[in-house]
Amino acid sequence: MKTFLVLGAGTAGTMIARKMAAHLDAREWKVVLVDKDEKHYYQPGFLFLPFGMYRAQDVIQPKRKFIPEKVEFIISGIERIEPDASRVKLTNGRTITYDHMVVATGVDIHPEETEGMLDGGWRTNVFDFYTFEGATALGKFLEKWQGGRMVVNVVENPIKCPVAPLELLFLADWWFTKRGMRNKVELVYATPLSGAFTKPIAADALGAMLKRKNIHVEPDFNIGMVDAGSNVIRSWDEREIPYDLLVTVPTNMGAEVIGRSGMGDEMNFVAVDKHTLQSQKWENVWVMGDANNIPTSKAGAVIHFQQETVVKNLLAHIAGKPITHKFDGHASCYIESGFNKGVLIDFNYDQEPLPGKYPLPVVGPFTLLGETTINHWGKLAFKTLYWNMMLQGIEVPLPNDFSMAGKKPTSSKSPAPQF
């Protein structure tokens, strides 16, 4: 009996375990899935928790619900991965030897990486919103808050979902307006980037939206420390921003077991071929979702677009055939912009987000890089799509390959460097 091992039962791990169990001959293969946690979180929903739009039941379901019976699901931490020996040691004492392995151990926030972040203010007036606990605690704080300066800060990149901090600000602007207290709240976005987003055309469009909504941007702000005693964040170049409420996106790093096992870079991300997601070092190791080092957004939509490539390549590799399918870095993000509107961006490794229309049968088209109500409904509908289709192995009607259809090319402002 051969073993197909999947580490991590989040979005990527759950989806690939199900797909591979469906494709591999059960008389020959056993699919094993390992995770330390029983709960599956719908992470895009964390954004809505602070504003009371979603509750716990919207974003948490038992992992087992999405794992088919023929997959062996083990609840345990991982002590060590030994890819040279194709072996994994679990914290429950068991050792698993695998023939092929997909690592999908995700990323976690690391507030301890920033001096002073965990001192005094943590979850008192300093919150993250990339965890269920953080987003829920922020919601409780906001219920009672009388106003002041709310600073949203990204510590360093890469982070899960680079647009989420903007969405939080857009929603905050809407929520405070609705409560009749927008005039008592100053909104500030302190980012290590030079503008609102990484790619120039989208950065211009999103930057204009921030300005229109009276959200001040402090660009090139690389935080050095949180001074919780005086409620100030300080950058390495000695700029200070006082806050009454600090919403932080702490350093995002891959799983600690990746570091312990010597498989990752300085942020515990595993190096892979960006087109195949196969490890650069071990040919029977593949890394999906947030755990790898590919230059895309760390987001669920990216995983959706990745999986077809990985499944086809895995099956080819197992059959001893060459790997021919290539992932193009396709990412698609609904950006919630408040007041029941949203913006859609669609891009890949080579093409930055452009304005235009995103053609989608039946429900579309969606407007790209412009605020519309239908984009907002697209964002909300995604939760249903996620729980009922993506995780259940039902094909979601989203084309995997990036397409220029409907997009309006402007003068390309930033060609990728040629190495």
Next chain:
Amino acid sequence: MTDLVNVALNAEGFMIDPNQWTKELAEILARQEGIDVLTPEHWQIIDFCRTTGLANGKAPTLRQITVGTGISIKDLFALYPKGPAKKVAKIAGLGKPEGCV
């Protein structure tokens, strides 16, 4: 090549072809970034970024530079004010660091 006339830059001022880079160009690019003189400390960082950047096909992030050179983030900011990773990438003729995806 001692001036920028024949060097292809993108709209953000990053060189498009890292193979066009020379030490003389680095001096010119540095002056544009407000660094008048490149000291040996500056060069240590540029050399590290050139080596790892060309090997990996992408410019290193701030964290990679501080881990790789052993120079503290505070000192990196003193040498390359505002955004060291971006500034060094520009001066070293590399693309924008991909930490900023």
